[in-house]
Amino acid sequence: MPGPGQVKALIVAGGNPMMAWPDQNKAFDALNALDLLVTIDTEMTATAELSHYVVAPKLTLETPMTTYMPEGVKYYGTTRGFPEPYGAYTPAIVDPPEGSDVIEDWEFFWGVAKRMGTQIPVSLRYGNGPQAEHAPMTFTLDPSGPKPSTDRLIELSCEGSRIPLERVKQYPDGYIFESDQRVLPREPGNDDRLELAAPPMIEELAIVFSEDNRAIEVEYPFRLLPRRMNNMLNSFGRQIAKLAGDGVNPAYMNPADILRIGLVDGDCVRLRSPHGEIEAIVKGEGALRPGTISMSHGFGTNPGSDRPRQTGGNTGRLSASDDGYDPVTGIPRMGSIPVKILVDEPVNTSVPPLHQARPTWSDRD
Structure with missing residues (x-):
């Protein structure tokens, strides 16, 4: 939408909006209207086809990696994380083919920040609000100085972890580490309870139920x-x-x-x-x-x-x-x-009603 606050530039890293976003026709018009669209991807995706610049990153086996990311998805509800305290570190397995013009994803943003003369504040969170397992860990990257290695960034992100990174590296195939973690008693003054049938939810359900489709x-x-x-x-x-x-x-x-x-x-x-x-x-x-x-x-x-x-x-x-x-x-x-x-030929495309007569909202418990 035009006007103040209109997005003029978009950098896509690890995503494919043209395939993932709803309302594809509107997304198509919006991305084509951008002054700048940059996509970082290993493939010429539908989004990359519309981009002004496509940056080729290294592939998974060409970079070092830890289980940090799959461990962290538990904070976002995607999964509940590993059922046991498993951890692993894997160095880069192979080098990119000779003559390849590829970088790691983070190097792109490092380069942009360096040219802009700005620092990069980093904040790592371990859950949200009162459910956080630990206070956020923050540090600042200064692109005006030497560029770190990926291993150095991994070390920074793992500082203060319960199992030191150096110990994790001792197990090339990963390891299930010992754990003495326990669920603690509730903190003094915390009287939170799970609210069943919260009024806003019931109000929204009533609106949905009253719809005549x-x-x-x-x-x-x-x-x-x-x-x-x-x-x-x-x-x-x-x-x-x-x-x-x-x-x-x-x-x-x-x-x-x-x-x-x-x-x-x-x-x-x-x-x-x-x-x-x-x-x-x-x-x-x-x-x-x-x-x-x-x-x-x-x-x-x-x-x-x-x-x-x-x-x-x-x-x-x-x-x-x-x-x-x-x-x-x-x-x-x-x-x-x-x-x-x-279809091209007239056929019977009607179907029996999906819904039988339904009780009114007041008839339901």
Whole structure:
């Protein structure tokens, strides 16, 4: 959106917004309107295709690494971390091929800060708010001085850790370390409790329950559900044949729906929502209830270059960023999206109603 505060430049490191963000058409317009778009990636992704500069980083085996990152995801709710106190350090296994023009991701930001004449404050957190396991650890990098090695940055990030980094390095295959950690009694004055059925949640549920979707279900009789693939993470892995297979994200449907509509596995159809349209390849899956379609995100191409049988379809094109978003987080609706199936020949694409008559809110406990 134009006006004060409009983003003019974006640096993408370790991501692929054009495949990951909802409302792909709006994202496409927004990224094309930037004065500067820089992507740091090992592949020419859909986002890299739109970028003014693409920076090639070293690959995983070309850099030293620790288990610091998978340990830290427990603070963000992605997983609960390792079930045991496991730790490992691995040096770089191989060098980049001779003549390669690659850097590590952090070196890009170091170079930018050096040219800007600014320092880099670093803050490492171990949880948030009263749930933090330890006070934040901070230090400052000065790009006007000698550039550190990656190993030096790892050492800085591990200072004060319960198991010293030097000890972790003694176990090339990693190690499950001893632990005397215990859950402590609550701190004096802390009377926090888990609040079940908090009023804001109940109010929001009441609004959702009062919605009348019967009209939209007539025009858009299917519901698009999200799904993930075991061997891929978002859009990463699509260039690896052993992981990506045929490279598409099928529109999985209940076989009875496929038969009733007059389709067969492998047919190409158009899925249209109130916000957009994509092409998709039909495939049967008996575990899905009738009236639902399930597709993985992170596939497809940029608008205008669709190849559904080679790259699949981008489900983000079926959602809108300014409609139905969560009032607390701002995250838009990316599941249970009303869609309809369009094919070249007229067929019966209606489905039995997904919802039977429902009790009113006051009838429910």
